[in-house]
Amino acid sequence: xxxxxAPRASAYPWRxxxxxxxxxxxxxxxxxxxxxxxxxxxxxVLFLMQVPQMAGGPEANMMWRDSVRSPGWxxxxxxxxxxVLYHAWTAFTSVGALVYLRVGKTATPGSALNAxxxxxxxxxxxxxxxxxxxxxxxx
Amino acid sequence: MAQEMLRMVVTRYRPGxxxxxxxxxxxxxxxxxxxxxxxxxxxxxxxDGTLSFRWSCHMGVCGSCGMMxxxxxxxxxxxxxxxxxxxxxxxxPLANFPILRDLVVDMDDFMHKLQEVKPxxxxxxxxxxxxxxxxxxxxxxxxxxxxxxxxMCINCMLCYAACPVYGMEKRFLGPAAIALAHRYNMxxxxxxxxxxxxxxxxxxxxxxxxxxxxxxxxxPKNVDPAAAIQRTKLATTSDxxxxxxxxxxxx
Numbered sequence: 456x457x458x459x460x461a462p463r464a465s466a467y468p469w470r471x472x473x474x475x476x477x478x479x480x481x482x483x484x485x486x487x488x489x490x491x492x493x494x495x496x497x498x499x500v501l502f503l504m505q506v507p508q509m510a511g512g513p514e515a516n517m518m519w520r521d522s523v524r525s526p527g528w529x530x531x532x533x534x535x536x537x538x539v540l541y542h543a544w545t546a547f548t549s550v551g552a553l554v555y556l557r558v559g560k561t562a563t564p565g566s567a568l569n570a571x572x573x574x575x576x577x578x579x580x581x582x583x584x585x586x587x588x589x590x591x592x593x594x
Numbered sequence: 595m596a597q598e599m600l601r602m603v604v605t606r607y608r609p610g611x612x613x614x615x616x617x618x619x620x621x622x623x624x625x626x627x628x629x630x631x632x633x634x635x636x637x638x639x640x641x642d643g644t645l646s647f648r649w650s651c652h653m654g655v656c657g658s659c660g661m662m663x664x665x666x667x668x669x670x671x672x673x674x675x676x677x678x679x680x681x682x683x684x685x686x687p688l689a690n691f692p693i694l695r696d697l698v699v700d701m702d703d704f705m706h707k708l709q710e711v712k713p714x715x716x717x718x719x720x721x722x723x724x725x726x727x728x729x730x731x732x733x734x735x736x737x738x739x740x741x742x743x744x745x746m747c748i749n750c751m752l753c754y755a756a757c758p759v760y761g762m763e764k765r766f767l768g769p770a771a772i773a774l775a776h777r778y779n780m781x782x783x784x785x786x787x788x789x790x791x792x793x794x795x796x797x798x799x800x801x802x803x804x805x806x807x808x809x810x811x812x813x814p815k816n817v818d819p820a821a822a823i824q825r826t827k828l829a830t831t832s833d834x835x836x837x838x839x840x841x842x843x844x845x
Binding site: 460475 | 607615739806808820
């Protein structure tokens with residue numbers, strides 16, 4: 456399917472510059488948001504590659520523990536965490552734009568939907584944190 | 595007291611004279627209640643009558659006077675000089691569009707796309723009988739609320755100038771056209787959704803959008819085209835899964 460019309464021959468064509476995303480802070484934040492997915496994906500792939508080491512017996516497990524204590528991995532994990540938190544924030548605060556919810560005669564404000572997502576995010580995070588630090592459940 | 599002056603840097607492009615756009619500076623009187631459009635009109639009336647730009651209503655309704663003001667898409671009839679003074683004001687044609695002359699851009703592409711999404715009410719019963727007396731389609735206030743925001747679009751194209759996706763991919767249907775398609779799809783009187791969706795839900799429609807969101811930021815009428823696009827994505831996805839789960843049902 457083709458949309459649009461061909462520009463007139465006498466018109467001066469528009470050319471997008473390579474640094475367009477530096478012209479506006481919101482464009483830069485958008486690019487960061489897109490980049491955040493790369494960090495999240497790479498971290499998960501590396502983590503999955505570590506799983507056999509974790510479960511590969513005492514010696515392999517010790518090697519895995521040493522590797523995740525290395526400064527490189529810790530720094531990469533912290534940077535990835537920051538990107539993931541930013542990505543999650545942008546996702547949850549987009550819900551108000553994404554979802555149109557009319558209850559009876561009144562449309563639910565987007566800000567209320569965003570707030571409900573943030574609250575749910577915090578609650579789920581706290582529940583997971585409690586499970587992980589609990590000696591009887593998480594070990 | 596001497597008249598305060600403001601420096602304006604205006605993009606000029608005169609086909610046959612300029613090989614590429616150039617800038618020209620003008621010194622215009624600074625008046626607190628002037629908008630950028632007033633200053634451009636001063637240049638045209640008193641300094642250089644060849645300066646070309648579009649305008650019509652001078653009251654933020656017609657959508658003709660959209661330009662880049664200090665790098666941001668603005669209706670120049672609503673951009674007050676006092677918000678920039680004493681710094682200079684840089685006026686350029688709308689980004690992402692070919693330039694016809696000076697501050698006038700080629701809007702054919704947008705007009706073509708606008709027509710393609712069929713931004714009007716489509717009903718089978720209107721196809722057989724002309725609109726006139728006897729055609730009354732009642733709506734509840736909440737049904738009007740479902741689409742009213744998206745119907746406020748004045749086709750000023752600021753959203754296109756703010757959209758980097760449109761800047762890079764001219765096939766993209768763009769924010770305003772999709773917002774208007776959404777406006778009619780959400781209208782309880784309309785029956786044309788199936789006619790619009792093949793284009794709107796194509797790879798050149800909603801799925802080209804990566805949700806930069808700047809279209810909604812610059813919109814002078816708070817239409818929120820980004821929301822219209824994301825909601826259409828959600829509706830299309832819902833249609834897709836429903837067609838698998840309920841293949842016998844109407845989508």
